[in-house]
Amino acid sequence: MLKLTRKLEYALIALRHIQGQATEKIVSTKEIAETHRIPLQLLAKTLQQLAKHNIIEAIQGAHGGYRLKKSLDNINMNALIQILEGPIGIMDCSADSNCVQLDICNIRKPINRVNEAIVSMFDNLTLADITRH
Amino acid sequence: MLKLTRKLEYALIALRHIQGQATEKIVSTKEIAETHRIPLQLLAKTLQQLAKHNIIEAIQGAHGGYRLKKSLDNINMNALIQILEGPIGIMDCSADSNCVQLDICNIRKPINRVNEAIVSMFDNLTLADITRH
DNA sequence: ATTAAATACGACTAAAATAATCGGATATGC
């Protein structure tokens, strides 16, 4: 309950790892996976998602890997979560959510406010805040 | 990811329902379950947990049910979560967590700060805040 | 050219967490 996913953790670990290297160094998935004992394939797919969304840049072929494409100051946690997991929703109140309680629910509004508070918290947290400290 | 559980939702819905009744009225699980289309057995067990922790008072036997035992102003969301789901942890960093990354993890501290921020948010949110609006 | 090392990606399987149900016990008002 209220847990982050491993995928998200792996992404943060990887971003911090990449940031710790020389700016132009190309870091391979393997290097990150071995350093931090992350399952290689899972990390690979995660990094591919980040590359597709222009957070990191992929260099293919032998001696390929990734390097940062944006400054981590300019990306917030909410954006990262959005990329990897979709929008934050502490519960599922959308129209197509087929929640049987939907139209008779007596806690929907306050719960939505809580959700917004969490979203806003992650909005105000840059990846640099996390990868720097 | 970052979702509340149904059990917790059901508890909130039930507490709000009970609060909406006359102060001394005894409300049965069945009444709440039918009004809000919540699975009876699951709600029953949830309310039992709340009763055990003195948030509501159980009246057994025919015409039994529950009524509030504490003012909802004096209970915060964090306490409710603690009762129903245990401590909030957006990830599992305890000593016995057998996370293989534990001793080489480069995001542990910042993640713990995020966790504390969430806990503190739920600490400052009373059940009355949720059941009233 | 061939090989080795890397990303790219869809499909699949495994594991864990959550949600719901079942079966019975106990209590109590009428």
Place this chain on the structure above:
DNA sequence: GCATATCCGATTATTTTAGTCGTATTTAAT
């Protein structure tokens, strides 16, 4: 005594998350 409730452990079902597999493609080095 019976109907209606709470109580509660055990089990099953469902959903979500985590991880793996197989294969294709790219590219540097030889």
